[in-house]
Amino acid sequence: MVAVTSRLPVPVDPYGVFTDLGRGVHDRTMNGHHREALRLADEAEAVAAILGDRQVAMVARQGRMYALLALGRLNEALVIAHELAERRQGTGPRASAAKAQADLAELLIRLGRVDEGLHWLARATAALETTPRGSLRYFSALCSVGDAAQAADLYELADDCARQAADALAVDDLFRSAGQLQHAEMLLEWGLRLEQVGRADEAWLRLNRSVAILTAYRQRHPDTPLGAALLALGLARTGRAREALELVDRSLLPLREAGQIHEARLLHLAHGSALRHLGDLAGAHREFVAAEQLAEQTGQRLIIHHELATLAAARTPGEATTTMLAALQQQVSHLWRQRLDRRLMLQQARRRAELELAREMAEGVAASDALTGLGNRRTFDQRLGALRHGTALILVDVDRFKTINDTYSHGVGDGVLTAVAEILSSHCRRGETAVRFGGDEFALFLHADLTAATVIAQRIRRVVVRWNWNDLAPGLRVTLSMGAAVYTEGMTGADLFDRADHQLYAAKRQGRDRLVA
Template identity: 75%
Template sequence: MPDTRLPVPVEPYGVFVALAREVHDRTMNGHHDEALVLADRAEAIAAILGDERAQLMIRQGRMYALLALGRLSEALVIGQTLAEDRQLVGPRASQAKALADLAELLIKLGRIDEGLHWLARATTALDLAPHDSLRYFSAICSVGDAAQAAELYELADDCARLAADALAVDELFRAAGRLQHAEMLLEWALRLEQVGRATEARLRLDRSVALMREHLKAHPDAPLATAMLALGLARTGRPDDAIVLIRRMLLPLRAAGQTHEVRLLHLAYGSALRALGDRAGAHREFTAAQELAGQTGQRLIIGYELADLAGERAPSEATRTMKATLREQVGHLWRQRLDRRLMLQQARRRAELELDRERAEGVAASDALTGLGNRRTFDRRLGELHGGTSLILIDVDKFKGINDAYSHGVGDGVLRGVAEVLRAHCREGEVAVRFGGDEFALFLLADLPAARRIAERIRRVVVRRDWDELVPGLRVTLSMGLAAYSEGMTGSELFDRADTQLYAAKRQGRNRLAA
């Protein structure tokens, strides 16, 4: 089995991340069916190559494609799995992203309370994440999507601004951020128009149009960007320009089954025809858009347009009553936004309390000197064993002699140095522990041959480390015992096997691995 820890280009999403990015690229540009086909192939290849991180990113891309196609229940299955995996392991930003994606799916499925709970957890996790990474950018975009789904437009706008200022972001991800921001601004503007705040609506429409013009310079064939630009032009007094784009894109996108973009184009066409005085044509297009609307917010926006248009086409007491009723409903739903903001604040406070408890538990499970896990962590991990786990027990050779010859301060420096090396060799889901004195343990997600190579590398790194910074001429070596978990083995049995090997290494002269 090849050693996956040999030097490779630094990538947070896996060595074969290009496979996953192809899937995401299709989805970001509106080619959702293509993304699903490509995801099947890419995930199979990533599985053969053993790149678990790339597989996770491919599954994310599949989830986003299903979400865009309105296949929410299928997307939710993936979202729940990813969120569960990321809560167990992974950086804070990755956890925040998975939780925000799950929140968006639940909100769109009408499970608002659950969705706001996970959105609060996502924002809490994101506060603790480094802000200068690609992971942070991706997570903040997902938080913005979930906020938009809940009609928390102010939070979504804040997220878009933070994403635009994020560092370490390439054009692919920046383009996704532009699309997300522009669509949110469009939806926000349409809702503002419905509640009579036309000036605020126009400001957001103009911002959306500007973002889409910028996006289409770099991605001229992006169907979602084109559809959104057409809608923005139609709503800001440029119906003829909008119709040119609509007629070029509508039939091809209908043939491709890209429902989301087609709905936006019909809404744009209806808006443009209405502005040009063709009320019958506008009614036809709004009706077509309504038939494609899958979410309550979408149906509300288009339903309002149809009611308003009916009042113009055939003014009567009945149409005035219908419009008044719809306006009252719109006002009620707009006020519900304030309730959701309060609900999110309350959920956020609960999430912060949970985080405080987790921190307290983390402190209780951490070694104060090295920052590694302590005996409590060791015992817990030993009770959670599964296939593919190996355990390495490690002793610092003649550590008492180091303390006696130099001082306990130097000894502490040695322990911290060894801990740094162990931590550097841990991937997601792997744990390094100091469980007493100069005794360390490393739980690896690797089979016996791979774990042997990793242990040997750790031993060599420690031997070659420049310990002169502590004391000139200081030499530090390790004795190591390795055992691999097999089905049916208890934690005690795995420990005993590794411990037996550790003592074998010491008997054979120390500074070696026995496995």
């Protein structure tokens, strides 16, 4: 075996060195470049497939889902949302599972499947209650909950999510910027809906809060299309028509030509609002019609239809336009009252979700290792007793672990076990299991043949070797010995364990820091 003596040109982490491929998709769609995000997602998923990097593939798929959602391709996005929620269920950080559930909730609600959506939203909010609150994963999940709440017209919950995230997201510019845009758009929509039901003072407060957020945002990010579109609408609705028109003139045609429908719709709505404020009712009607043609969701159409009806009553007063406006306002009031029903439905779903989560957590605690969070000996025995064709077992020992404890301290030893556990679990797909069944003894149950299991095990071994253990203790070096075997018909769990254990001891006899399969 050739020893690794040179430093890698990029840092190694348990998720692989190619994670930025997937994150690039997110960067594009967070800044409103949705079609570019889809193109980049094609590339990232193709590279991930070649490399066998499931983490990158999942990140890219998630970015693709957000781009499809922004472009109004909801059914395509829903397929990915179901896939991600299923993969996250019971595996990985709880915040990641909550985010996937909230994303699924938003899509279901936008597609009119409100009961299902509220069920998943309740599960997401219940999961976040038991999640550590100091990570970007938590605040990313919080933003997804806010999006789903906004889709259900639960603006109070959406606003609460945005307020909780505001300070913490300051540690990361990308997340902070995305959170600000989300909050500003929600406040604009909330203000427009409040205007429709005659609550003008409350509407004014929300609209001005949105303009303040967007003005600060645009000072740092002047070229973001969504920021420009939202600010134009906020300015138009708060009486600053000339400023709104300047933004519209600069942005509308380029965005229409680029196919960025969401931003173009907002700019048409802003243009119509500004022209109406300046007395050009015919021009306002033209722009509202253009906005209506680009509307892809029921809530968007409702706002624009109300603008058109109000404008018609002003342009041609009479019984017909007055009746039409009254009927539409009655519908708007009815839908606004439905918010109360949805709040009650969410509360009931939340109680059910909390009971489900409590049961799952109790079962998880009984089958998990307290230090690493992996499955424990009970989990190991359960998996050995329920083997099926195509299961590979990899046994893993930390080399000379007693020496690490004696040389550096048991605290450092615990740190080594925790890091190794994180690396192992990051290589597990849904249905695969990482287990700590002894002091420094780990196991992986994978859905793989021997060739695939060998590739995964060697990748894990290399990540551990190249890990920067100096952060834990100067001079520390950690390696793994590994033995792999695959279940075949007629074998018992004991047979599979004995075969993998025999290979593990062969790896140790041959000098450690190696896999024998």
